Amino acid sequence: MTDFKIIVLDDDPTGSQTVHSCPLLLRWDVETLVTGLRHPSLLCFILANTRSLSTEAAAARTREICRNLQQAIAQLRLQHWLIISRGDSTLRGHFWTEPQAIAAELGPFQAQFLVPAFLEGGRITRQGWHLLRTPRGDRPLHETEFAQDPLFGYRTSYLPTFLATQARDPSLSDRIPVLTADNLETAFTTAFTTSDRWFVVDAETPDQLQQFANRLKAAVLNHGHYLCRSAASLLSALAQLPLQPIAPQQFGQLNPQHRTGVVVVGSWTTISTGQLEALLEQPQVAAIAVPIEPFVESDGRDRPPLAADLDRQIQQALQQGQTPVIFTERQFHACSSPEQQQELSRAIADFLADRVCALPAEIGYLVCKGGITTNTILANLDAAIVELRGQIRTGVNLVQLPADYQKFPSLPIVSFPGNIGDRHDLVTIQQILSSAS
Helix, strand or coil: CCCEEEEEEECCCCCCCCCCCEEEECCCCHHHHHHHHCCCCCEEEEECCHHHCCHHHHHHHHHHHHHHHHHHHHHHCCCEEEEEEECCCCCCCCCCHHHHHHHHHHCCCCEEEEECCEHHHCEEEECCEEEEEECCEEEEHHHCHHHHCCCCCCCCCEHHHHHHHHHCCHHHHHHCCEECCCCCCHHHHCCCCCCCCEEEECECCHHHHHHHHHHHHHHHHCCCCEEEEECCHHHHHHHCCCCCCCCHHHHHHHCCCCCCCEEEECCCCHHHHHHHHHHHCCCCEEEEEECCHHHHCCCCCCHHHHHHHHHHHHHHHHHCCCEEEEEECCCCCCCCCHHHHHHHHHHHHHHHHHHHHCCCCCCCCEEEECHHHHHHHHHHHCCCEEEEEEEEECCEEEEECCCCCCCCCCCEEEEECCCCCCCCHHHHHHHHHCCCC
């Protein structure tokens, strides 16, 4: 165990998409937290999956995790630690609620930082504006499809105003400075007066982000107490890891017997749909569509026969040497309230996770597209801790179940966020994992 720990509360399983060789905790009882914090890695991820929850439930889960963390930190006598509330680089999630819950249990903090830049995915922050880099120029995130999210939509990507809107306190915007290289020290030298002292961090280049990370780490090692709400790029800047032990093109070695794998696509973003279409064009792929209508009806009567039919299709495809690609129908069903929308998403994710649990033990790998889909599948597999091996594509994690896991020992599982990648990335990942080269 290192003397300094970066403890990440991840709102879905994709926040470790820039690092490797660290534990991802799927439970947060004190015993599991102690085991995770004892890992030799600088990083410890706790997969809270709060993005799939209501505001109230997300706050309650975050506070529960933090209360247990407090006990684990005390038990290990950990002196230097930094809490990262990892959120989406496209600004979807409980950006105010979760840091507030953390501060209530583990604060007060000398400063809190909003750092949503994900440079690997083209999300940057300039003069407080969060932007998406495109071939046609940089676009404010509120002008993209991500801002139209039915649960976490927003109207501005000027981050001080975005955070103030989340807090339902318009005056907060004027009290949130934007940190650049020129005024970085103000966050660490100004007298500590209140526990809601927020800063937005500009980040357009790795050097700019590294400068902030170095200053933050130095402050923590000097017994500073800070909290970040950030995307994944800050984590790699803080950890400064060497190259991952297994190169992306060599991950097929984790499937040495060339066994057929399974792909599950729950995300319905435009990016995900394009990747799915490209994969379904490949030979030896079996398309298995999951209709949405049985989940819209509240009584769920149609789900058991649907499950039996899909399990039969999956089994038949595997017996024929085909790769089953299980995907939700591409149309989006709008519910009458955010709560109903979340219930629908959870019901579908649980159904997909049940299909994974019913898979035969002989599969060679599993690819999950979509953060909530991945987290639900991992949670239902009921492993306390999985090991992050690294990225199989830029921003795309590969984790491995423990060697002593009863049904799927050492199974490689890809956690592919719904909002990144090019059209052929699913195809490439499937081809890599099917090869033992």
